[in-house]
Amino acid sequence: MFQKFYPSEDWASVYEIPFEQYYKQGYRGLLFDVDNTLVTHGSPADQRAKELFGRLKRIGYEVCLISNNKEPRVASFSKDAGIDYYIFKANKPSAKGYLQGMEKMGTNKKNTIFIGDQIFTDVYGANKVGIKSILVKPIHPKEEIQIVLKRYLERIVLREYKRKKNR
Numbered sequence: 001m002f003q004k005f006y007p008s009e010d011w012a013s014v015y016e017i018p019f020e021q022y023y024k025q026g027y028r029g030l031l032f033d034v035d036n037t038l039v040t041h042g043s044p045a046d047q048r049a050k051e052l053f054g055r056l057k058r059i060g061y062e063v064c065l066i067s068n069n070k071e072p073r074v075a076s077f078s079k080d081a082g083i084d085y086y087i088f089k090a091n092k093p094s095a096k097g098y099l100q101g102m103e104k105m106g107t108n109k110k111n112t113i114f115i116g117d118q119i120f121t122d123v124y125g126a127n128k129v130g131i132k133s134i135l136v137k138p139i140h141p142k143e144e145i146q147i148v149l150k151r152y153l154e155r156i157v158l159r160e161y162k163r164k165k166n167r
């Protein structure tokens with residue numbers, strides 16, 4: 001029933017994902033959500049995020065941010081983090097932003113991974129498009145009210161996902 005919301009994988013943090021391993025498996029493009037995936041809501045790119053993106057470029061990845069935020073937020077984070085591509089007002093879970101991101105990076109559904117912290121926008125959108133989705137835990141519990149409400153529903157889906165995963 002909830003399978004369309006299940007991530008391909010889940011990790012505690014974006015900073016724990018074994019990106020080298022995925023590169024060896026043939027993945028070449030990474031789409032990232034920004035707020036509460038890489039940094040707390042509204043925060044600029046911190047040193048940890050900058051180091052992550054430097055590492056990803058050295059590995060050989062193309063990287064694109066995909067966010068429902070407005071352009072000033074996404075553009076400034078992208079510039080600070082040294083990322084060449086971004087999609088703002090992506091209207092996730094709509095497929096359009098994911099497809100635009102892959103087009104900018106020159107990647108496709110088979111060699112692209114999406115990483116985000118929300119099931120009903122990030123993971124669901126990636127799954128609709130047919131790309132690998134990685135769910136990470138939110139960095140900080142303080143969120144906008146509409147996200148807080150969605151988190152209650154996410155708990156139900158995550159409980160079922162973990163049951164299935166443990167079988």
